[in-house]
Amino acid sequence: MPKLWNETIETHRTAVRDAILGTTMALAAEHGLLSVTMSRIAKEVGIGRATLYKYFPDVEAILLAQHDRQLAVQLEHLHAVQSAGGDPRRQLEQVLQIHALMIHEHHDSVIASVMHRSGGRGHQDAFLQDMLQRAGEVGEIRTDMSPQELATFCLHSLSAAAEAPSQAAVKRLVQLTLDGLRAH
Structure with missing residues (x-):
């Protein structure tokens, strides 16, 4: 053709x-x-x-495709932050903030219910683990726990953004999460 x-x-x-x-x-x-x-x-x-x-x-496949599309946009944004270089702690803060604000803005959407059932979180987890690994290597965050454990902590901690009353509260939640990552 x-x-x-x-x-x-x-x-x-x-x-x-x-x-x-x-x-x-x-x-x-x-x-x-x-x-x-x-x-x-x-x-x-x-x-x-x-x-x-x-x-x-089926309908679930359509919802999963929409979730994958939204996740790809988020990951593209996160990779842009990572590619910009700079201070690993500042990059980590930006990534956590992007993630938390997305949870805050979309927590009651149809996609949110699908996100919990899909494997899409694996991409976010792997990306976050890589950032945590790099931040730990330069002494920006604690290293007494594995990047996998720290990523799980971050993702669970930031899930509270769904109930945050404002974006200012989301930013405070991100700071609290970063405080938990601080090297001792």
Whole structure:
């Protein structure tokens, strides 16, 4: 097939996939997750159910795809912080703040319920472990615990951001978490 034809088909597929993801999120936000069905999604997108099933096997797969998309954006942002270089403790603070603010802003979203069931947290955990390892190597944080244990501490500690009453409270939570990481 000619290159133009392939690009046109791929553009169409991407547009349909984006419409499916957006519509599913809108339906879940408006009517509740339990009311979202494949038939309703197909009708709202303007495609047949058979076409929808060519893209996703069920509603949960659509939600997981949206979660993966959001996670990729967050990881891209986190990698930008890491790539900028500078003081490892300051980088760690920025990364924890990004993570905590995301939890604070999206804690009651449909995606939040899916995040708890998916393996997406593994990417965040590995990224955070790497940052903690580097910060420990230069004496910025404690080294009496493994980076894996410290990452688990951070992620659990920052999960409290879901209940924080304001962004200022989230920032205080990040500082408290950093205090727990401080080298003795």
